[in-house]
Amino acid sequence: MPKRFDLLVFDWDGTLMDxxxxxxxxxxxxxHDLALPVPTDDNARFIIGMSLHDALAHILPEVDSxxxxxxxxxxxxxxxxxxxxxxxxxxxxxxxxxxxxxGFLLAVATGKSRRGLNRALEAxxxxxxxxxxRCADEGxxxxxPGMLTELMKLLRVPPxxxxxxxxxxxxxxxxxxxxxxxxGVAYGAHVRDALLAYEPLACLDAISELRTxxxxxx
Numbered sequence: 001m002p003k004r005f006d007l008l009v010f011d012w013d014g015t016l017m018d019x020x021x022x023x024x025x026x027x028x029x030x031x032h033d034l035a036l037p038v039p040t041d042d043n044a045r046f047i048i049g050m051s052l053h054d055a056l057a058h059i060l061p062e063v064d065s066x067x068x069x070x071x072x073x074x075x076x077x078x079x080x081x082x083x084x085x086x087x088x089x090x091x092x093x094x095x096x097x098x099x100x101x102x103g104f105l106l107a108v109a110t111g112k113s114r115r116g117l118n119r120a121l122e123a124x125x126x127x128x129x130x131x132x133x134r135c136a137d138e139g140x141x142x143x144x145p146g147m148l149t150e151l152m153k154l155l156r157v158p159p160x161x162x163x164x165x166x167x168x169x170x171x172x173x174x175x176x177x178x179x180x181x182x183x184g185v186a187y188g189a190h191v192r193d194a195l196l197a198y199e200p201l202a203c204l205d206a207i208s209e210l211r212t213x214x215x216x217x218x
Contacts, residue, residue, distance in 0.1 A: 003103075003104070003218065004161075004217065004218055005104070005161055005162060005163045005181070005218045006104065006105055006157050006161040006162070007104070007105045007106075007107060007151070007152065007155055007157040007161060007162040007163070008099060008104050008105070008106055008107070008162075008163055008165060008214065008218065009106075009107045009108070009109050009148060009151060009162060009163070009164045009165065009180075010096075010106070010107070010108050010109075010165050010166070011049060011108075011109060011110060011164075011165065011166035011167060011168070011171045011188075012108055012110040012112055012117060012120065013048055013049070013110065013111070013112065013188075013189070014048055014049070014166075014167035014168065014185075014188025014189040014190075015165060015166050015167045015171075015185055015188055016088055016089065016092045016096070016126075017086060017087070017088055017089070017092075017120060017124075018086060018087055018088065018089050019086040020045060020048055020167075020188055020189045022079060022082040022083070022085070022086050023044070023048050023079065023189075024041055024044040024045055024048075025078070025082065026075050026078035026079035026081075026082060027039065027044050027047070027055070027059070027075055027078075028044055029074070029078040030071050030072075030074035030075040030077075030078055031059075031060070031071065033074045034067070034070060034071060034074060036060060036063055036067075036071065037060065037062070037063075039059045043059055044059065045189045045190065046058070046189075046190070047059055048111070048167075048168060048188075048189040048190075049110075049111040049142050049166070049167075049168040049170040049171060049189065050111050050136070050141060050142060050170060051111055051136035051137065051141035051142075052072050052075065052111075052113070052136070053068065053072075053141075054141055055111075056068045056071055056072065083119075088124055088126075089187070089207045090207065091206075091207040091208055091211065092207050093124060093125070093126060095207060095210065095211040095214075096126055096129050096130075097129060098211070098215075099214060100129045102215070104218070105131050105155050105157060106129060106130045106131055107130055107131060107132045107133060107134070107151045107155065108130055108132075108133040108134070109133075109134050109142070109147040109148055109151060109164070109171075109174070110133070110134070110135055110136065111135075111136045111141065111142055111170070112135055112136065113135055113136065113137045114135045114137055114138060116135075117133060117135050121133075131155060132151050132154050132155055134147040134150055134151055142168075142170040142171065142173070142174045143169075143170045143171075143173035143174045143177065144174065144177070145174055145175075145177040145178035145180075147174065148162070148164060148174055148175065148178040148180055149178055152178075152180075159178060159179045159180045160179075160181075162178075162180045162181070163175075163180065163181040163182065163183055163201070163218065164178075164180050164181070164182045164183070165182075165183045165185065165210070166182070166183075166184065166185065166188075167184070167185045167186070167187070167188025167189050167190060167195075168188065168189050168190045168194075168195075169190050169194045169195065169197065169198065171184075172184060172195055172197075172198030172200060173198060175198070176198050181200075181201055182198060182199075182200045182201065183200055183201050183202055183203075183204070183210070183213070183214075184196070184198075184200040184202070184203040184204070185203070185204050185205075185210055186203050186204065186205050187204075187205055187206055187207075201217070202217075
């Protein structure tokens with residue numbers, strides 16, 4: 001059966017990497033260090049996928065933006081302490097390798113920094129399986145469609161042959177704005193209802209379900 005999509009664009013944190021808890025704990029610890037209001041778990045999970053600048057503006061609206069670099073530094077400190085303990089979701093690496101072998105173009109659109117994504121790709125051994133990647137510190141951040149439009153232009157794939165796969169409403173909103181199909185995964189940062197609001201093709205509960213859906217429908 002002919003493929004429906006040529007380009008599969010993945011979010012990273014909460015979609016391929018089981019890092020949501022590490023991000024939540026790191027942002028809460030950073031705020032605690034600086035005696036700033038500590039966000040609830042739900043508020044901290046909401047900002048996953050945003051650029052760090054946008055995330056801090058969202059969870060610390062009463063804090064002078066001049067303090068954001070200090071919060072960012074403490075966040076990076078605490079995240080790196082947890083980084084070695086984070087891992088890909090079981091089955092994620094094999095799924096990416098199988099999709100690559102099957103001839104799909106694979107890309108990443110993430111709220112991580114370039115340095116952070118490169119470190120993660122190196123650590124997981126997946127760098128060679130992605131044809132292109134875009135990060136939050138390289139231009140527009142989610143939910144702006146810029147990362148997706150840049151990836152499609154670079155890889156010469158039109159919107160109707162592209163699907164965005166992510167675990168947050170920011171991923172879904174970015175895809176919707178780029179006129180790209182979207183596939184939600186409900187095992188990451190945001191709850192199922194938040195993803196369903198953007199009318200994804202499906203909303204899946206495990207990497208195994210994601211793999212089956214892609215090989216059956218993509």
